[in-house]
Amino acid sequence: MIHKDNATRDTLVEFRGVKKTYDGEHLVVKHLDLNIERGEFLTLLGPSGSGKTTCLMMLAGFEFPTGGEIRLDGQLLNKVPPHKRNIGMVFQNYALFPHMTVAQNVAYPLTVRGVDSSTRAAKVKQALDMVQMGKFADRYSAQLSGGQQQRIALARALVFEPKLVLMDEPLGALDKQLREHMQLELKALHQRLGVTFVYVTHDQSEALTMSDRVAVFDQGVIQQLAVVDELYEYPQNQFVAGFIGDNNRINGTVSSVSGGQCGVRLPDGSILNGLNVNSAQPGQNVTACVRPERIRLHAAHAEIPNALRATVSDLIYFGDHVRVRCALPKQDDCFVKIALHDAAALDLSTDAPVRLGIEPERLRIFN
Numbered sequence: 093m094i095h096k097d098n099a100t101r102d103t104l105v106e107f108r109g110v111k112k113t114y115d116g117e118h119l120v121v122k123h124l125d126l127n128i129e130r131g132e133f134l135t136l137l138g139p140s141g142s143g144k145t146t147c148l149m150m151l152a153g154f155e156f157p158t159g160g161e162i163r164l165d166g167q168l169l170n171k172v173p174p175h176k177r178n179i180g181m182v183f184q185n186y187a188l189f190p191h192m193t194v195a196q197n198v199a200y201p202l203t204v205r206g207v208d209s210s211t212r213a214a215k216v217k218q219a220l221d222m223v224q225m226g227k228f229a230d231r232y233s234a235q236l237s238g239g240q241q242q243r244i245a246l247a248r249a250l251v252f253e254p255k256l257v258l259m260d261e262p263l264g265a266l267d268k269q270l271r272e273h274m275q276l277e278l279k280a281l282h283q284r285l286g287v288t289f290v291y292v293t294h295d296q297s298e299a300l301t302m303s304d305r306v307a308v309f310d311q312g313v314i315q316q317l318a319v320v321d322e323l324y325e326y327p328q329n330q331f332v333a334g335f336i337g338d339n340n341r342i343n344g345t346v347s348s349v350s351g352g353q354c355g356v357r358l359p360d361g362s363i364l365n366g367l368n369v370n371s372a373q374p375g376q377n378v379t380a381c382v383r384p385e386r387i388r389l390h391a392a393h394a395e396i397p398n399a400l401r402a403t404v405s406d407l408i409y410f411g412d413h414v415r416v417r418c419a420l421p422k423q424d425d426c427f428v429k430i431a432l433h434d435a436a437a438l439d440l441s442t443d444a445p446v447r448l449g450i451e452p453e454r455l456r457i458f459n
Contacts, residue, residue, distance in 0.1 A: 366455030
């Protein structure tokens, strides 16, 4: 992962106060400030309509910002056409030319840049070998599988040695197993080449698997930008907590505030203590969030601090672990993730009363 302090940070791309509207009224991107570091794998993650793809398209040059500035290596890009940006692009549908062979497709960016034929041939061979497709140079795209087409599109984006490679949901059309395989291949390729990758997806597991940092978008705003483990363990707001990974929500009212923590009174009268992330005040309605694997499941008679009374309503087996669905009084169901041997030791069954222990440091409270 990339962990750099401000003194050693090497910025390749800068968004400063960037806005985008298509109709003059509604901002798809709202005052975006973002630095992309040289050599990092940055993923723009968010639901449909969150602004992530518009951000990528403005960087590529297929859209222009309504306001603000975009710079690449210090050069202002706002009015620079796509072909003059030295940026590689991989689309979801790969956008390969069907009338060209694989080699001709990969050579295309070099051809339009006027590279001589011998240099072109050497670079095409190098790019195809890079993605393990050297034997397919004379095939046509219609003769290739989806995974193979994706590799060719990637080779074409890398062949002219761009400073930056942009990818718009490039694995979206692949089946689950192949997609997961290609995620690992892309990550390994990035580490080998050291090129800056900016990747757009709505798939949070894909983002966590591949990225150095993730920018979570919603409603045209970056909700949080962080390295993947920080994003998962320390979400800054309720949207990020819910969008990244599985999350339990428990509603209540702040009963007390002490330093960085607060107590939350639940509808059944019980109180849970947790981290007061957004500085909620006594009397405010809040939502407490906790990951399923951070809850400890105990027998109903156990005397443990910071715990909830619950009833097992379902046991769902996942092979390496069990998800225990628990009913809480006047709340949505809560899920607890436990190892198989722990589930066997507890001898769980449906309708059994249990206690759910939560360490205050693992309970994040948002107003």
